[in-house]
Amino acid sequence: xxxxxxxxxxxQDSTTCLLWALERFDNVETVTFLYGQRNRSELDSAKxxxxxxxxxxxxxxxxxxNQLTDNAMTRKDMExxxxxxxxxxxxxxxxxxxxxxxxxxxxxxxARHIITGVSExxxxxxxxxxxxxxxxxxLTLNLAMDHPFEIHTPLMWKNxxxxxxxxxxxxxxxxxxxxxxxxxxxxxxxxxGECPSCKLRKQGLDAYLAGGRAHV
Numbered sequence: 001x002x003x004x005x006x007x008x009x010x011x012q013d014s015t016t017c018l019l020w021a022l023e024r025f026d027n028v029e030t031v032t033f034l035y036g037q038r039n040r041s042e043l044d045s046a047k048x049x050x051x052x053x054x055x056x057x058x059x060x061x062x063x064x065x066n067q068l069t070d071n072a073m074t075r076k077d078m079e080x081x082x083x084x085x086x087x088x089x090x091x092x093x094x095x096x097x098x099x100x101x102x103x104x105x106x107x108x109x110x111a112r113h114i115i116t117g118v119s120e121x122x123x124x125x126x127x128x129x130x131x132x133x134x135x136x137x138x139l140t141l142n143l144a145m146d147h148p149f150e151i152h153t154p155l156m157w158k159n160x161x162x163x164x165x166x167x168x169x170x171x172x173x174x175x176x177x178x179x180x181x182x183x184x185x186x187x188x189x190x191x192x193g194e195c196p197s198c199k200l201r202k203q204g205l206d207a208y209l210a211g212g213r214a215h216v
Contacts, residue, residue: 006029019111048179164209168208
């Protein structure tokens with residue numbers, strides 16, 4: 001029986017990946033990381049979604065990460081600034097650490113498949129969302145634990161419009177729109193409409209809807 005672990009935040013991308021995994025693997029579990037993120041309501045979304053889908057959900061405390069770096073994702077007193085080459089919402093090493101701990105968790109439950117919602121198309125300048133990083137880390141994890149891990153990135157080459165299309169093809173567009181949390185200000189669903197994450201999400205949805213839905 002093939003087991004898989006989804007790195008799960010309760011947001012649009014990770015929920016789309018969870019649904020993708022449920023269509024492909026016999027046994028799927030999720031792992032969510034608590035690292036002092038400003039949009040803590042995503043944890044509420046993660047809990048509700050996994051309950052709705054009947055998926056085991058484990059939350060791991062990674063607040064040490066919050067002690068090591070200053071960024072707008074974990075510091076509510078910092079204004080979000082995306083004007084630089086790398087936005088100040090970038091958390092250095094986050095995906096590296098999360099995927100490494102997800103791999104330890106996966107090996108412990110006898111799983112070798114790890115799914116993450118990173119995308120190089122809509123990566124907002126986040127360095128650890130790039131395909132070459134994922135491939136490199138996959139090899140490193142295999143060597144470090146002598147385990148045949150396979151990191152899956154279903155959204156790697158998709159923009160937000162294509163991600164909405166993928167959700168719609170699985171019959172879950174409205175569910176994802178209503179129950180996921182992408183907003184930096186923690187507003188569930190369509191969010192605040194003002195933060196960079198909400199704008200990217202809405203632009204993708206508008207573009208997809210304008211092109212015609214797969215399921216009406």
